[in-house]
Amino acid sequence: MSDPILAVEDLRVAFDTRDGLVQAVDGVTWSVAPGRTLGIVGESGSGKTVAATTAMGLVRGARVRTSGRVLLEGEDLLAASPERLRRVRGATIAMVFQDPLSALHPLMRVGAQIAEALRSHRSGMSAADARARAIELLEHVAIPNARQRVDAYPHELSGGMRQRAMIAMALANEPRVLIADEPTTALDVTVQRQILALLRRLRDELGMAMVLITHDLGVVAETADDVAVMYAGRIVEQAPAAELFAAPQHPYTWGLLRSMPRLDAPAGAELVPIPGRPPSLVHPPSGCRFHPRCPYVRERHRSVDPALEPLAGTPEHRVACLLSEAERRAIWARLAQGAPR
Amino acid sequence: MSGGAAGPAPLAAVERLVKRFPITRGVMFRRRLGEVPAVDDVTLEVLEGEALGIVGETGSGKSTLARIMLNLLEPTSGVVRWRGEDVTHARGARLAELRRARQLVFQDPAGSLNPRKTIGAAVADPFAIHGLLSERGARSRRVAELLELVGLDAALANRYPHELSGGMRQRVGIARAIALRPELLVADEPVSALDVSIQAQILMLLRRLRDELGLTLVLIAHDLAVVRHMCERVAVMHDGRLVEVAPVDELFRAPRADYTRELLASVPRIPGPAPGGPPGPPGPPAQSSSSST
Numbered sequence: 001m002s003d004p005i006l007a008v009e010d011l012r013v014a015f016d017t018r019d020g021l022v023q024a025v026d027g028v029t030w031s032v033a034p035g036r037t038l039g040i041v042g043e044s045g046s047g048k049t050v051a052a053t054t055a056m057g058l059v060r061g062a063r064v065r066t067s068g069r070v071l072l073e074g075e076d077l078l079a080a081s082p083e084r085l086r087r088v089r090g091a092t093i094a095m096v097f098q099d100p101l102s103a104l105h106p107l108m109r110v111g112a113q114i115a116e117a118l119r120s121h122r123s124g125m126s127a128a129d130a131r132a133r134a135i136e137l138l139e140h141v142a143i144p145n146a147r148q149r150v151d152a153y154p155h156e157l158s159g160g161m162r163q164r165a166m167i168a169m170a171l172a173n174e175p176r177v178l179i180a181d182e183p184t185t186a187l188d189v190t191v192q193r194q195i196l197a198l199l200r201r202l203r204d205e206l207g208m209a210m211v212l213i214t215h216d217l218g219v220v221a222e223t224a225d226d227v228a229v230m231y232a233g234r235i236v237e238q239a240p241a242a243e244l245f246a247a248p249q250h251p252y253t254w255g256l257l258r259s260m261p262r263l264d265a266p267a268g269a270e271l272v273p274i275p276g277r278p279p280s281l282v283h284p285p286s287g288c289r290f291h292p293r294c295p296y297v298r299e300r301h302r303s304v305d306p307a308l309e310p311l312a313g314t315p316e317h318r319v320a321c322l323l324s325e326a327e328r329r330a331i332w333a334r335l336a337q338g339a340p341r
Numbered sequence: 342m343s344g345g346a347a348g349p350a351p352l353a354a355v356e357r358l359v360k361r362f363p364i365t366r367g368v369m370f371r372r373r374l375g376e377v378p379a380v381d382d383v384t385l386e387v388l389e390g391e392a393l394g395i396v397g398e399t400g401s402g403k404s405t406l407a408r409i410m411l412n413l414l415e416p417t418s419g420v421v422r423w424r425g426e427d428v429t430h431a432r433g434a435r436l437a438e439l440r441r442a443r444q445l446v447f448q449d450p451a452g453s454l455n456p457r458k459t460i461g462a463a464v465a466d467p468f469a470i471h472g473l474l475s476e477r478g479a480r481s482r483r484v485a486e487l488l489e490l491v492g493l494d495a496a497l498a499n500r501y502p503h504e505l506s507g508g509m510r511q512r513v514g515i516a517r518a519i520a521l522r523p524e525l526l527v528a529d530e531p532v533s534a535l536d537v538s539i540q541a542q543i544l545m546l547l548r549r550l551r552d553e554l555g556l557t558l559v560l561i562a563h564d565l566a567v568v569r570h571m572c573e574r575v576a577v578m579h580d581g582r583l584v585e586v587a588p589v590d591e592l593f594r595a596p597r598a599d600y601t602r603e604l605l606a607s608v609p610r611i612p613g614p615a616p617g618g619p620p621g622p623p624g625p626p627a628q629s630s631s632s633s634t
Contacts, residue, residue, distance in 0.1 A: 043537060043538060044536055159399070188399050189398070189564075189604065190604065193607040193609075216537075217537075217611055218609030218610065219609050221611045221612055222610070245611060248613075254616070255538060256537055259537060259538055259542075260537060260541070260566070260611070261564070263566050263569060264611075265566075265570070265615040269570075269615070271544055277506055277508060335616045336613075336614035336616050337614075338616065
């Protein structure tokens, strides 16, 4: 595998709020190499989006406390000046959001927005060239009749087409890293399939690194090479995607897998919800943060905070859990057979 | 409960239902440019005691169909039936009784709760509207019972919606919907706004309530896997039309319509074993031991 192009190292992000200090991201480390996709999975409040938007330099301000490093081609973005960040954003690293309407200007034609994105990074580009390139980009993301659609306003496009237009805009300057935050959550499944296929194709053609943030394990399974599962501001499990789905190690990951309805479950299989709800990030639980919801909790887990550690045989698979590896393997073997616990 | 020798009678039905919405332009001088058919000649029965899934994508007409079925929207043409009776144009006391018997659970529990009303007041609303349980203390006792039935602490009655999580608000929405002991519960995307770990909690709650209260359930969802877990029969809608109705197992094993096949092929697959709890009873739900509701 080639060297990572984007590496987040021991990132911590806290927000000063009226209720206290919210530790949204608490010591997160991940990296992604060109041509690869990292899937970051978590529920709301897990910190998955904050970690990525901080990497983009979008989370800054007097009430934000950040530490750690975000290395883009070796340069620390957390230490970069606002001007430097503006140059990097859109050119080297770009982002796609869940809701294209929040990223596209409602009163500006789609093509003009793409042209603007192009010309803001290439001062020499003529308006005519930018328009021609915008049409090319719209064709590239498989928008039919791109020559007409280039003059459409965002509201004149369907949800799927808007998402394609936003992807086209993000790709305008051929970024080397694309961060996609729930890019298909608002879309119908048939459209979701098309958008995921599009993202895979673009990643391969352009050799981009992709960070895909989602709550949906199915989307991750279809798109990501590596997966990080986040819970309460931390990564609790990290592994190559195939390894994670074949031999998940963390009780939270098991909980997610067991609570998801799926088409290949045995007939009549019960869903097993994760009890309780995600913890407060102002007063996170002591010890293992998952312990209040964990069916396998022991007394020691209430006070000892587990570190993310590699498995003995498969060092690329890391897990933050105080159960022994042998215990975890035995439990998963039972669960996979349909045992209640 | 049904399930006798006579076989289940249709509890609710729609026949040749059509709903068209006008397309207009202009604010001052509204012009009618044409019509979009939201529901296009749909005939469908809901059997007593069953869980029927209605699946489809945005704009398929599934929510419009459900709202017409509950007399919340007038059809352009066609018939709405309840226990065989034509209730398409029901009014007054008859309509009030129908509203009691058929309840809706919304996707967005926050949007369906008044932010300035306590949870207790929200759950007691249906009693106030229908003038029930007016003796002192009766309502608050019933509200406490209902909150516990949906897995909430009765003390939450004094809280406001914003103090609750999304999953808890959805439980409140369900408590409200079952307050008047409806016979039919229509849940319109009840979990799609919730986190994955909470979705399963709400789905299991709906399944338990269905068994305990002998409810007939219509579950509207875009997620085929949810419907497979919850329902015995599925109706697939596309562009306002019903493209396929079949028992769940049959539909997933041998889908007949091209559109159903496309929909199934689009669901992202998770590799690896499909863990689950012990298999529940296959097919229809366990018959409740009590012979009447």
